[in-house]
Amino acid sequence: MQILNIAAYKFIALDDRPALQAALRDTAQSRALRGTVLLAEEGINLFLAGGSSDIHDFLAWLRLDARFQDLEVKESWSTAQPFRKLLVKIKPEIIRMDHPAIRPAAGRAPSVDATTLKRWLDTGLDDSGRPVVTLDTRNDFEVDVGTFRGAIDWRITKFTEFPQALLKHRDELRGKTVVSFCTGGIRCEKAAIFMHEAGVENVVQLDGGILKYFGDVGLAHFDGECFVFDARRAVNAALTPKVDVGALSDIRPVQTVKSCQLV
Known part of the structure; x- marks a missing residue:
């Protein structure tokens, strides 16, 4: 490597x-x-x-x-x-959301670290005894490569669809602690801020996203691999590609990737 x-x-x-x-x-x-x-x-x-x-x-x-x-x-x-x-x-x-009211620089969304999330998922409850659900904020083709077991997946095809999906499903999240997650943290942070502003009371982001989770606790409660927007296509719990990407001349672009959404 x-x-x-x-x-x-x-x-x-x-x-x-x-x-x-x-x-x-x-x-x-x-x-x-x-x-x-x-x-x-x-x-x-x-x-x-x-x-x-x-x-x-x-x-x-x-x-x-x-x-x-x-x-x-x-x-x-x-x-x-x-x-x-x-x-x-x-x-x-x-990271395009088409929601100018979201200004994360004014204050980060509350977060949960990987070790704590694993502990919550072990029991299904947070430290207050509230049911925990994970919410995948990534595109549908990313989710299909791998996601947390039982994660909520609204099958969005691009991140700009997230606000409308949240408003449609907001009531389903009441009474639960919602952990938004994504590849490296950026989408789930914006998503968590939007959910809070939309009235979801108990929402946190997974600090550092799936990549940091893999590095800290491995595959616990996660099925599959993590899609990445480059020639590696996906990385496993060791943060290495499943298949050697080989020479760049042999790499074909991912046809479903319409824009660069890095993390």
Whole structure:
């Protein structure tokens, strides 16, 4: 395993996006990194891959910016580069929800760590004795690759459908502790904030998403693998791809992926 893959995001106000875009592109290119970085007024979302020393040099440079000093990064390995090129883009949102009232930088959603969630799922109850349900905020084709056992799945095809799905099913969540989850944390954080604003009283996000859960507690209560938006297609509980991605010339794009929703 020679290629280090990293996923990270942070909701933080960014008012210098064009300058930051240029600096990120130059710094990543100089280290031969590939992947995608999204910048928006609400923050940063990135998924990059490269040699270990190059990745760590890039992160050290990025953390010189006080806004990213505490950037939390999830790491995994692959035998080949899973990205064809480097993209650094400015977008209206770092994860599109089409709901401008959601401003996570103003305050994070309450979260639950992987170890606590496993303990809750062991008994089906949270620490207050309330029934616990997990809610998958990902797209239907991601869910089909793997999800928590018994998770609520509204079969959305893109994240912009989540608000309407929540409003349709909101009453079904009453009296329960709802744990929203996703690949790496970004979608489930936005989802948790939206649910709270929509009147769901007891909702938390899974801190770090499935990737961190795998790293902390493995496959407990989870069936299958975690879909990822790159040539690896999915990673197992060890955060390694089930099948060697091989040479990039042999990789075919995922036909169902219409847009880049990194985490």
